[in-house]
Every structure is written in C-alpha cells, then in structure tokens.
Amino acid sequence: xxxxxxxxxxxxxxxxxxxxxxxxxxxxxxxxxxxxxxxxxxxxxxxxxxxxxxxxxxxxxxxxxxxxxxxxxxxxxxxxxxxxxxxxxxxxxxxxxxxxxxxxxxxxxxxxxxxxxxxxxxxxxxxxxxxxxxxxxxxxxxxxxxxxxxxxxxxxxxxxxxxxxxxxxxxxxxxxxxxxxxxxxxxxxxxxxxxxxxxxxxxxxxxxxxxxxxxxxxxxxxxxxxxxxxxxxxxxxxxxxxxxxxxxxxxxxxxxxxxxxxxxxxxxxxxxxxxxxxxxxxxxxxxxxxxxxxxxxxxxxxxxxxxxxxxxxxxxxxxxxxxxxxxxxxxxxxxxxxxxxxxxxxxxxxxxxxxxxxxxxxxxxxxxxxxxxxxxxxxxxxxxxxxxxxxxxxxxxxxxxxxxxxxxxxxxxxxxxxxxxxxxxxxxxxxxxxxxxxxxxxxxxxxxxxxxxxxxxxxxxx
Amino acid sequence: xxxxxxxxxxxxxxxxxxxxxxxxxxxxxxxxxxxxxxxxxxxxxxxxxxxxxxxxxxxxxxxxxxxxxxxxxxxxxxxxxxxxxxxxxxxxxxxxxxxxxxxxxxx
Numbered sequence: 001x002x003x004x005x006x007x008x009x010x011x012x013x014x015x016x017x018x019x020x021x022x023x024x025x026x027x028x029x030x031x032x033x034x035x036x037x038x039x040x041x042x043x044x045x046x047x048x049x050x051x052x053x054x055x056x057x058x059x060x061x062x063x064x065x066x067x068x069x070x071x072x073x074x075x076x077x078x079x080x081x082x083x084x085x086x087x088x089x090x091x092x093x094x095x096x097x098x099x100x101x102x103x104x105x106x107x108x109x110x111x112x113x114x115x116x117x118x119x120x121x122x123x124x125x126x127x128x129x130x131x132x133x134x135x136x137x138x139x140x141x142x143x144x145x146x147x148x149x150x151x152x153x154x155x156x157x158x159x160x161x162x163x164x165x166x167x168x169x170x171x172x173x174x175x176x177x178x179x180x181x182x183x184x185x186x187x188x189x190x191x192x193x194x195x196x197x198x199x200x201x202x203x204x205x206x207x208x209x210x211x212x213x214x215x216x217x218x219x220x221x222x223x224x225x226x227x228x229x230x231x232x233x234x235x236x237x238x239x240x241x242x243x244x245x246x247x248x249x250x251x252x253x254x255x256x257x258x259x260x261x262x263x264x265x266x267x268x269x270x271x272x273x274x275x276x277x278x279x280x281x282x283x284x285x286x287x288x289x290x291x292x293x294x295x296x297x298x299x300x301x302x303x304x305x306x307x308x309x310x311x312x313x314x315x316x317x318x319x320x321x322x323x324x325x326x327x328x329x330x331x332x333x334x335x336x337x338x339x340x341x342x343x344x345x346x347x348x349x350x351x352x353x354x355x356x357x358x359x360x361x362x363x364x365x366x367x368x369x370x371x372x373x374x375x376x377x378x379x380x381x382x383x384x385x386x387x388x389x390x391x392x393x394x395x396x397x398x399x400x401x402x403x404x405x406x407x408x409x410x411x412x413x414x415x416x417x418x419x420x421x422x423x424x425x426x427x428x429x430x431x432x433x434x435x436x437x438x439x440x441x442x443x444x445x446x447x448x449x450x451x452x453x454x455x456x457x458x459x460x461x462x
Numbered sequence: 463x464x465x466x467x468x469x470x471x472x473x474x475x476x477x478x479x480x481x482x483x484x485x486x487x488x489x490x491x492x493x494x495x496x497x498x499x500x501x502x503x504x505x506x507x508x509x510x511x512x513x514x515x516x517x518x519x520x521x522x523x524x525x526x527x528x529x530x531x532x533x534x535x536x537x538x539x540x541x542x543x544x545x546x547x548x549x550x551x552x553x554x555x556x557x558x559x560x561x562x563x564x565x566x567x568x569x
C-alpha cells in the first residue's frame with residue numbers, strides 16, 4: 001500500500017493561518033505534509049497526531065536556489081531551537097511543524113511579520129501578478145483592435161466573444177487578487193496599530209468572489225473550447241491544451257536537475273527560463289509540422305468532391321466542390337443549366353450577438369466560367385449589434401474609386417438599400433437593410449428588376 | 463521610514479538590544495531573553511530573524527562572526543543610543559506614573 005497521498009491544496013498567501021489549520025486537521029487525521037509540488041502536495045500517512053504548523057515567508061527563498069541559503073540555515077536553526085522543524089518550501093513560502101501542544105509561536109511581533117510578508121510579496125507576488133495583468137491586457141487590446149477592424153466578423157464568431165470574455169474575467173481575477181492584497185495590508189496595519197495582529201480570517205465575501213471568478217473563468221473557457229472545437233479537430237485541440245502542463249513539467253524538471261547539480265540560483269533561473277522560451281517555440285513548431293504532416297486541419301463535416309483543376313495540367317490545384325443546399329442559385333437567377341463544376345457552400349457563423357449565414361455558389365477559375373453568386377444574411381440579436389453591423393457595412397470603402405451609394409429600397413422591400421459603384425459605374429454589389437436583418441448580395445453585373453423580384457421571393461425578403 | 467520605525471522600541475526589540483551588550487548569537491538571545499524576563503517576553507524564531515536582520519540593516523547591531531552557521535552579533539553605538547533613548551522614555555513614563563497615579567493614592 002502506498003504510504004503517501006497527493007492532494008490539491010488551494011491557498012492564498014494572506015490565508016496562511018487557514019492553511020496552518022488545514023494542515024493540522026490533516027495531521028490529526030494521519031496525513032503529514034511532506035512536499036509542496038507544482039500540481040499537488042504530497043502527504044505521508046502516519047499515526048494521527050496533534051501537531052502545530054507554521055506557514056512563513058522568507059524573502060531569500062526561491063525555487064531556483066540549489067539549497068538553503070546561509071541566511072535560511074540560520075533561520076532554520078532559530079526555528080529548530082524552538083522546536084519548529086522545517087518541512088518543505090515552495091519559493092518564498094516555508095512550512096514548519098512543531099510537536100509541542102503549545103509551542104512558542106513562530107512569529108511574536110505582528111508588525112515585523114507584516115513587514116516581512118510585504119517584503120516577500122514585493123519580490124515575487126506583486127511583479128508576477130502585475131505581469132499577468134499586463135499580458136492579458138495586451139491580449140485584450142489585440143482583441144479590441146480586431147473588433148474595431150470588423151465588428152461584424154468579431155461578433156459573428158463565438159470563439160472571439162468567449163476568448164474576450166475569458167481574458168476580461170482573468171484580468172478581473174488578477175486585479176481582484178491585487179486589490180484584496182492591498183486591502184489585507186491596510187486592514188492588517190490598522191489592526192496592528194490598535195494592538196491586534198495581521199488579519200487571519202478572511203471575510204466570507206472574498207471566498208464567494210473567488211468561487212464566482214473561478215466558475216466564470218472555467219465556464220467561459222469550456223464554452224471557448226466548445227466553440228474552438230467547431231473550427232479545429234480533436235488531436236489539435238489536445239495538443240494545444242497539453243502545451244501548458246507539458247511546458248511546466250519540463251520547466252520544473254530543468255529547475256530540479258540544475259538544483260541537483262548545485263548550480264547557482266542565477267544560472268538556474270537563466271537556463272530554465274531560456275529553456276522555457278525555446279520549448280514554447282519548439283512546441284509551436286512541432287504542432288505546425290504535425291498539422292501539415294498528418295493533415296490535422298479541421299475536419300470538414302460537409303460532403304464535397306475533390307477536383308484537380310485545370311485537368312491534366314502539371315500545376316493543377318485541388319478544389320473542393322460542395323453541394324450544400326442554397327435558397328437561391330445561379331441556375332434560378334441566370335438560367336445556367338449545363339455547368340458541372342459549381343460548388344454550393346453554406347457557412348453559418350453564430351454567437352450570442354449575431355448570426356451570419358453566407359451562401360456562395362462559385363465556379364472553377366477559367367476564362368469562360370459561368371457567373372458566381374454570393375450573398376449573406378446577417379441577423380443581429382440586439383439593437384446595438386444591428387447598429388454596429390449597419391455602421392460597418394455602410395462605412396465608405398477604403399478605396400477612393402469605390403463608393404457605396406443609396407438606391408431606391410422599394411424594389412427590395414427594404415428600409416434602406418445601397419449599391420456599390422466603381423468609378424461611377426454601378427456594380428452588382430448590394431447592401432439591404434431590413435428591420436431585423438441585413439443582407440449583402442454580390443453578383444457580377446447589376447441586377448435586373450426581374451432578378452430582384454426573384455431574390456426577394458427566394459430569400460423571403462421584405 | 464526605517465528610522466521612524468525605531469522611534470520607540472517594542473519589548474522584544476528592547477531585550478534583544480539589551481542582550482547584545484556582549485557578543486551573542488541568535489539562539490542564545492532567545493534563551494537569554496526568556497531567562498531575563500522569566501518567560502515574560504518570548505521571541506519567536508521568525509521574529510528574531512526579522513529583527514536581527516532589520517537591526518543589522520539599520521546598523522544598530524553588527525555581525526561579528528559566523529561559526530557552524532551560527533551568526534553572532536554585538537550592539538553598535540547607534541543601537542546603544544537607541545536603547546538609551548528607550549530607557550529614558552520608559553523612565554519618564556515611570557516618573558510620570560509615580561507623580562500622578564501614586565501621588566493621588568497617597569493623598
């Protein structure tokens with residue numbers, strides 16, 4: 001029978017007393033802390049015993065140290081003198097155990113204790129938390145610029161929305177952690193000034209907030225992965241998902257190896273961090289090469305026929321001919337009857353804000369290709385989304401030779417209608433605004449009245 | 463900021479500085495303080511380390527030697543001045559007490 005057990009222990013630096021009490025409860029149940037790990041903590045099974053734990057912080061402590069520093073050894077010696085045996089450490093956090101029922105407390109000056117905790121947090125917790133906030137804020141800026149570039153594309157694709165929401169929630173969580181640290185420092189200072197100690201019992205609202213944050217972050221991540229699964233395939237998703245744990249294992253393994261080889265903390269930090277960077281890039285390169293080697297591109301659930309075009313040409317390309325059902329086709333609009341290489345595609349992008357259904361009937365590239373047809377129906381689910389999409393679609397085109405001019409909406413039964421012009425020549429590109437939807441149509445030539453009637457009938461417009 | 467911290471000394475600071483009139487290591491300080499105060503003042507290991515570290519930084523004590531990972535310290539002139547100021551403060555408090563509280567009882 002195994003004499004150790006692994007446990008997931010969630011803790012916060014300012015809840016050290018709660019951690020002490022938890023460790024004491026576990027010891028009373030026969031589980032004694034042996035080691036803190038990256039993913040889980042190791043406990044040794046033994047005779048249940050009443051012992052006391054002390055969770056302390058030592059500013060020189062670091063996961064990169066090859067062993068206890070000279071000052072740390074002095075610290076351990078003072079602790080040992082008072083019956084406190086060193087158990088384990090993780091970075092700056094040190095855990096001691098004392099077998100006496102009423103031992104001399106590890107810390108007897110609350111002001112010094114607070115000053116020490118703040119010193120340690122300035123060295124580790126604060127820079128890492130601020131870095132995380134900056135990194136996620138940068139990602140948020142990238143997402144926002146993507147939104148500003150095309151609100152329609154952004155709002156129609158669910159994974160953009162969930163990715164943005166996850167990042168917002170993570171930034172919120174780290175900001176909350178930072179804020180609650182400063183609140184804890186302030187309350188502890190106040191309590192010490194009044195003759196009390198550092199705040200050891202956190203308000204239940206903090207716990208509720210943390211649970212809410214974690215549920216929201218994990219929930220949104222699940223939705224994000226679900227959305228991604230529509231655009232990706234399972235092996236690729238698993239590879240992407242495994243990246244962080246794999247990198248952590250290698251990073252921690254490198255740190256442990258260099259510690260074993262008694263390399264200095266500086267060498268260990270530089271080499272391990274460098275390895276982490278190299279591995280991150282290496283992993284990405286591996287994923288990309290696997291995608292191409294084993295064709296891990298997203299599986300296309302729609303039936304299609306592959307065709308090499310032009311036939312028998314040495315530099316032929318592979319084209320996919322889809323056969324999705326379209327409400328309006330070139331056959332109906334132009335009377336094309338004898339072309340066998342049309343591809344009929346229907347693409348649906350949907351999010352909680354917007355559904356965009358794009359229909360495309362395309363021919364293979366050739367001089368005498370029959371006409372192509374593309375139209376999209378955008379159905380915003382909120383008024384503000386309608387405004388955003390309408391503003392984007394009616395915005396003046398980037399090119400000076402292209403204009404979007406209002407045209408008579410009545411043939412379309414729409415509230416507003418626009419047509420694209422190239423150098424004052426009307427093109428077969430239309431934007432139609434209806435109270436509940438927006439429609440874009442792109443054909444090669446401007447449409448005739450009879451064609452407009454047919455489109456309205458087939459697409460149920462107006 | 464650090465100087466403001468030692469405008470007054472806590473009991474633990476006072477006794478640590480008092481014990482360092484002669485060269486002494488950290489572990490001995492803990493024992494000496496307990497003996498001197500008959501257990502009235504106790505210094506936990508974490509607090510002892512932090513205070514000694516702060517005192518060295520503030521040049522109130524100086525590290526004299528390290529033997530078998532045991533660091534020894536001795537009080538400096540700055541530390542002595544600090545201790546003396548604290549003594550004066552406590553004496554003044556005692557005098558004020560005797561003048562006001564005891565005097566009132568005698569009347």
